[in-house]
Amino acid sequence: MKCTDLVGAFFYPVDTIDFIYPSCTGQMTQSSTKPFLGFGLGLRAEHYQDILEHRPENVDWFEIISENYMVDGGKPLYYLDAIRQDYPMVMHGVSMSLGSTDELDFDYLEQLEALMERVQPRWFSDHLCWTGVDHKNMHDLLPLPYTEEAIVHIADRISRVQDFIGQQMLIENLSSYITYREDAMPEWEFLAAIAARADCYLLLDINNIYVSSFNHRYDPIDYLDGVPAARVWQHHLAGHTNDGNLIIDTHDQDIIDPVWALYLEAAKRFGPVSTMIERDGNIPELGQVLAELEQARRIAEPWYQSRS
Amino acid sequence: MTHLRELQLRFQDYLTGGSEAIEADIVSTEKALAEHRLGAYYNAYRIRLIDALAVDYAALEKLLGREAFEDMALDYLQRYPSRQPSLRWFGQHLPAYLAEYYRDKDAEFVCELANYEWVQTTVFDASDSVELFQLEDMARVEAETWPLLTFDFKAALLWLDMHWNVPQIEAALDNGQEPPQRQRGDIAQRWLLWRHAYKIHWRSLDVHEAWALEQAASGANFAEICEGLLEWVDAQQIALVAAGFLKQWIGDQLLVRIGNY
Numbered sequence: 001m002k003c004t005d006l007v008g009a010f011f012y013p014v015d016t017i018d019f020i021y022p023s024c025t026g027q028m029t030q031s032s033t034k035p036f037l038g039f040g041l042g043l044r045a046e047h048y049q050d051i052l053e054h055r056p057e058n059v060d061w062f063e064i065i066s067e068n069y070m071v072d073g074g075k076p077l078y079y080l081d082a083i084r085q086d087y088p089m090v091m092h093g094v095s096m097s098l099g100s101t102d103e104l105d106f107d108y109l110e111q112l113e114a115l116m117e118r119v120q121p122r123w124f125s126d127h128l129c130w131t132g133v134d135h136k137n138m139h140d141l142l143p144l145p146y147t148e149e150a151i152v153h154i155a156d157r158i159s160r161v162q163d164f165i166g167q168q169m170l171i172e173n174l175s176s177y178i179t180y181r182e183d184a185m186p187e188w189e190f191l192a193a194i195a196a197r198a199d200c201y202l203l204l205d206i207n208n209i210y211v212s213s214f215n216h217r218y219d220p221i222d223y224l225d226g227v228p229a230a231r232v233w234q235h236h237l238a239g240h241t242n243d244g245n246l247i248i249d250t251h252d253q254d255i256i257d258p259v260w261a262l263y264l265e266a267a268k269r270f271g272p273v274s275t276m277i278e279r280d281g282n283i284p285e286l287g288q289v290l291a292e293l294e295q296a297r298r299i300a301e302p303w304y305q306s307r308s
Numbered sequence: 309m310t311h312l313r314e315l316q317l318r319f320q321d322y323l324t325g326g327s328e329a330i331e332a333d334i335v336s337t338e339k340a341l342a343e344h345r346l347g348a349y350y351n352a353y354r355i356r357l358i359d360a361l362a363v364d365y366a367a368l369e370k371l372l373g374r375e376a377f378e379d380m381a382l383d384y385l386q387r388y389p390s391r392q393p394s395l396r397w398f399g400q401h402l403p404a405y406l407a408e409y410y411r412d413k414d415a416e417f418v419c420e421l422a423n424y425e426w427v428q429t430t431v432f433d434a435s436d437s438v439e440l441f442q443l444e445d446m447a448r449v450e451a452e453t454w455p456l457l458t459f460d461f462k463a464a465l466l467w468l469d470m471h472w473n474v475p476q477i478e479a480a481l482d483n484g485q486e487p488p489q490r491q492r493g494d495i496a497q498r499w500l501l502w503r504h505a506y507k508i509h510w511r512s513l514d515v516h517e518a519w520a521l522e523q524a525a526s527g528a529n530f531a532e533i534c535e536g537l538l539e540w541v542d543a544q545q546i547a548l549v550a551a552g553f554l555k556q557w558i559g560d561q562l563l564v565r566i567g568n569y
Contacts, residue, residue, distance in 0.1 A: 067396075246340050
């Protein structure tokens, strides 16, 4: 049917790990204990019924794509509400266009705020990108040049969004296919500078680091070492497509071993970070995605336990 | 204009098929030239938007075939680039646009099919109606109040008029079956679409039920509807026919509320 789809989340029985959930209205500072939701999935319409029928216990939380639920009613919101009853959720947006030089879209932010009221997410996030100018939306996550001008521009807009919503947000790194000639610093410095200036948190996509490191020929370990560990609150893991010269972030394949290896390095560095699988194309049965999630758990948990 | 804005305008101009000036801003490497790298964005933009359109207009895509659908969708994308945060709204102008794109004898049929699909999308995620008026609620309606009864319908309900046998063709295409022969009626048929239990339902309406429903939805009371039905129905049968419509609407879960009793 013509549904745009969704995403979701669930509770991790992490009684032994000290974590604090951010309230929807409160402010958290970097000194707060990092919240840890456990291991989650991006909620997709293909899995709605399976989730409701079987309530999988090995999913701790779901992430939803915010824009898919900015509708008046019907099946998307029905499943959202039903699944939310059993699982914690976080909200992930694709159209805030934080890096755009258009004005911030406050109509969009009002819709986001209304959805947050409904979902009561643990947090909300969007991307370190722009999606269009001149009031057009390319529906793609377009990279910014890594310049001081861009840092000031996007950090100011993140601050304004955080002021409007009333809580801090998470910013996700992209997979990118281009390097601007004017880039003045590596991506991790750009990301770290923005996070510090806007006082926001990071959604570090491990696959995106791998993809961009391949496309731009840098060491992904440098990236992990270059971001502020305390600000890393969430990880995405996903698959991609490699044409030999360029990797495209398609989210339609299983996660490859080098990405798992990079995730292990992240677990060593960042401690317990809420981790989830993103699958957006060629979506398999829920069981197959859960198997990948178990792999993430097997890789990271030993390091989390040793740190706690 | 800031430097960053100029860069973004150049990039977007490239994506939408304008100038290639942005290539000068991008680093080429031995393995991937700037042109190849930018091409990933150029292609992704088109594929993503065409695919979104194909989700909302699945039957139209099957009818036209992928290649013809893509040609049409690319032209539509040029005319109506997305201006909304969600892809949900990208296809909203397509039914009207198709009348310009297909100026031949197929235009009317294609437009009706597209409109029918868009109405389904609209009904699919229209507002929920928490409580519906049920047949047992009629027990509370006293006989003398009937003439003044008014009717509030759920939001997830729309109707449209079509000359062609679009619903039968769409249903066949949706089920992967060979669609029936196209047939055009001289008089447009009104079709009612509504959502119940998160599923889309549809049925055709006779001309007098179509009139009665439209009047009821516009605020006419029961007596006014009965009076208007005299055009099609004998006076002795009016109340029975109108009450029959009401019973059908309640049974179809279309009514949120009945007023004035």
